[in-house]
Amino acid sequence: MAKILQAKYMAKCIGCYSCMLACARTVRHSFSLQKSAIQIHTAGGLQSRFLADICRGCLEPACARACNSGALLPRKGGGVRFIPAKCLGCRDCVEACVVKTIRFDDTSNKPIICIQCGSCTRYCPHQVITMEERENGY
Amino acid sequence: MATKRIIRVLDINLSEEKVATHHREDLAPFIGGIGVASKLFAELVDAQKDPLDPEQPIILANGPLSTIFPVVTKTVAVFRSPLTGEWGESYAGMRLALAMRMSGFQAIVIRGRAKKPVYLSISDHGVRFKDATALWGLSVSETGSILRGLEQGRGHRSCIRIGPAGEKCVSFANVNVDTYRHFGRLGLGALFGAKNLKAVVIYGEKDEPIENLAQYNRVYKDIYDKAVTTDIMDKYHGIGTAINVNGLNNLNGLPTKNLQQSSFEQAEAISGEAFAEQSLIRKMACAGCPVGCIHIGLYRREFGPGFDYESKNLSYDHELIFALGSFLGMSSQEKIYALIDAVEELGLDAISAGVLLGWVTEAFEKGILTEEQLGVKPTFDQTEPYLEILQQLVQQPNEFYRVLALGSYAAAQRYGGHDFAMTLAKNEMAGYHTGYANILGQAVGARHSHLDNAGYSVDQKLKDKSAEEKVQALVKEEKWRNVLNCLTICLFAREIYQVETVLSALDAIGIKSNEAELNGLGEEIFKIKHNTRLRLGYDFNQLAVPKRFFETVSVTGNLNPATWQEMLEYYKSIIRE
Ligand code: SF4
Ligand code: SF4
Ligand code: SF4
Numbered sequence: 001m002a003k004i005l006q007a008k009y010m011a012k013c014i015g016c017y018s019c020m021l022a023c024a025r026t027v028r029h030s031f032s033l034q035k036s037a038i039q040i041h042t043a044g045g046l047q048s049r050f051l052a053d054i055c056r057g058c059l060e061p062a063c064a065r066a067c068n069s070g071a072l073l074p075r076k077g078g079g080v081r082f083i084p085a086k087c088l089g090c091r092d093c094v095e096a097c098v099v100k101t102i103r104f105d106d107t108s109n110k111p112i113i114c115i116q117c118g119s120c121t122r123y124c125p126h127q128v129i130t131m132e133e134r135e136n137g138y
Numbered sequence: 139m140a141t142k143r144i145i146r147v148l149d150i151n152l153s154e155e156k157v158a159t160h161h162r163e164d165l166a167p168f169i170g171g172i173g174v175a176s177k178l179f180a181e182l183v184d185a186q187k188d189p190l191d192p193e194q195p196i197i198l199a200n201g202p203l204s205t206i207f208p209v210v211t212k213t214v215a216v217f218r219s220p221l222t223g224e225w226g227e228s229y230a231g232m233r234l235a236l237a238m239r240m241s242g243f244q245a246i247v248i249r250g251r252a253k254k255p256v257y258l259s260i261s262d263h264g265v266r267f268k269d270a271t272a273l274w275g276l277s278v279s280e281t282g283s284i285l286r287g288l289e290q291g292r293g294h295r296s297c298i299r300i301g302p303a304g305e306k307c308v309s310f311a312n313v314n315v316d317t318y319r320h321f322g323r324l325g326l327g328a329l330f331g332a333k334n335l336k337a338v339v340i341y342g343e344k345d346e347p348i349e350n351l352a353q354y355n356r357v358y359k360d361i362y363d364k365a366v367t368t369d370i371m372d373k374y375h376g377i378g379t380a381i382n383v384n385g386l387n388n389l390n391g392l393p394t395k396n397l398q399q400s401s402f403e404q405a406e407a408i409s410g411e412a413f414a415e416q417s418l419i420r421k422m423a424c425a426g427c428p429v430g431c432i433h434i435g436l437y438r439r440e441f442g443p444g445f446d447y448e449s450k451n452l453s454y455d456h457e458l459i460f461a462l463g464s465f466l467g468m469s470s471q472e473k474i475y476a477l478i479d480a481v482e483e484l485g486l487d488a489i490s491a492g493v494l495l496g497w498v499t500e501a502f503e504k505g506i507l508t509e510e511q512l513g514v515k516p517t518f519d520q521t522e523p524y525l526e527i528l529q530q531l532v533q534q535p536n537e538f539y540r541v542l543a544l545g546s547y548a549a550a551q552r553y554g555g556h557d558f559a560m561t562l563a564k565n566e567m568a569g570y571h572t573g574y575a576n577i578l579g580q581a582v583g584a585r586h587s588h589l590d591n592a593g594y595s596v597d598q599k600l601k602d603k604s605a606e607e608k609v610q611a612l613v614k615e616e617k618w619r620n621v622l623n624c625l626t627i628c629l630f631a632r633e634i635y636q637v638e639t640v641l642s643a644l645d646a647i648g649i650k651s652n653e654a655e656l657n658g659l660g661e662e663i664f665k666i667k668h669n670t671r672l673r674l675g676y677d678f679n680q681l682a683v684p685k686r687f688f689e690t691v692s693v694t695g696n697l698n699p700a701t702w703q704e705m706l707e708y709y710k711s712i713i714r715e
Contacts, residue, residue: 014420014421014422014423014430015422015423015425016423016424016425016426016427016428016429016430017205017236017425017426018208018362018426018428021205021206021426025348025351025354025355025358026355029347029348029351030345030346030347030348031205031206031239031346031347031348032240032343032344032345032346033236033240033294034240034294034343034344034345035345039293040293041292041293041294042292042293044286045282045283045286045317046232046316046317046318046422047317047451107345123362123428125366125428125429125430126430
């Protein structure tokens, strides 16, 4: 079974944003946190908890189902593969994602899709986010 | 390959509610941060006018490495200090450098005075002047909560704001940055207050493609690994700077009870180790820093009978434990937290507030100040009178408290007790009593801060060297720190950002330089600062060091005024060259 991104240990998050920078850098070749597919933010000010918006790696991804141009294909083990060349920028996937984790990038006119590559986890100094196999297959 | 760098300066005029963007190619050689800010400030400050005159500028600047390399997290503010009348320079972390980067501006200039209280909302889509009348008078935390609801960009924006102290132009009011960090020292908060500016919220979504991906990734990873997997930054991540409390105490370097002592019988109870074991609840980081040195402790307070408790999360570090702890003889963490809470909510600089209270206490003991003036009896180790004094100096109900709000130096000028008003060039001392280099470093450093040139470390590392060598080390360090502050790295990471690392990080984003050029830049900024502050009234010959420094034993033994004077003369001779 392929591994998927998990954010099980958010209580240990220090809010450094190294994960976002890693995603933006390695996947989108950009310095901008806006280009990151993982978003860390607070629940309400820095005195509150940190939360992570991540792709949950659905086994039957609603985003892929909603995409009728073939740009999003279910990935074995969960989540999706993204083929930018086929994407028309219709935003249907943004609407369809059950956990509302897909954001839309107006500059490139394409969604910001997590490809479950794990680059972000390699730069988290506290192992807050990890790539792990799904428990019980779900 | 690299396009010509242009520094984008956002120029905001509060009086006319007008903004302009200036594209300054000529500032590119100054890299960013303190280089750019020093130049802009030297251009714009009016030496004839009071620090709180509406015309005086506030300059904010970050650098080209901000956020995109590990531990490059600071934004610098330069202004005319209402505390000293001359050079004001302060650094803050958290989300500000990130938000500025995403807004696309490398420097922001704020001038003028709004007709009624406003806050600024700055983004890559422009600047809005928003009514802050309803926020005026609110504490720092209340202001933050309200602005969080009003503005977009949760998690990636920065919200800097003042409390009542800034509004009332207390000379050592600070600007709070995103709850846990500050533009401290030297009174930037008073300038905000004088400009009727309650807060600035910055947010941006600017795209920045990476030009040289492979090279950038390599340099990033190298620096990241140094910060995370080596022990270079352990001190800051583990117990934090509060580890100094025990260390300094054992060496006779911990200023205690207004520096009547340099070691504290209660040090163990308020040491970094004790804080970590008993009240630390989490650590946090500025955006782009994988180290996480910000230590947050739990302050639990009983406010009524019948188990009525409130609890607050407050950040602590060495300077706070010194200024609001040992310096005031505070014997427990709870007492220190009570004072931290007060200075945070009022928006005061913690070091200046604590050192001023130390002077007040001793002046009261010696009969220079009376209970009638103060309204309370200040006593070491008692929080209640101190909390009352802090409130009063912000409210300023009478002439006495108006003078107190001008800081320790001004208060001693007026009421006496100079010998134990623990200031250096009018700025309240930092939490070390290590020897001559510490005193000289703060007295002559550009902003009279221990961070200008780390005299406390020169004292310890060059213990057996000559006075000349120590002075040379101070100057060298101050110049190199100018370079690091152009990059706006966090100085805690200075061991990581040695020359070669700095050059490869700059190169990875298309900025070519070399060691000689960087050193030249450090030198040039040193000169700009020096000349500007002379223009603003700084005078070596007016420097008077409180006697107390020579009465209390330091880490390097008993000090004498003659040696200090000798070192100062040597410093002056180098500067004249
Ligand atoms: S983007 Fe949303 S819908 Fe698609 S796989 Fe991830 S969580 Fe599921
Ligand atoms: S797994 Fe890859 S694509 Fe997904 S958030 Fe992490 S770095 Fe980005
Ligand atoms: S890298 Fe880890 S610690 Fe840092 S923000 Fe991301 S999840 Fe939190």
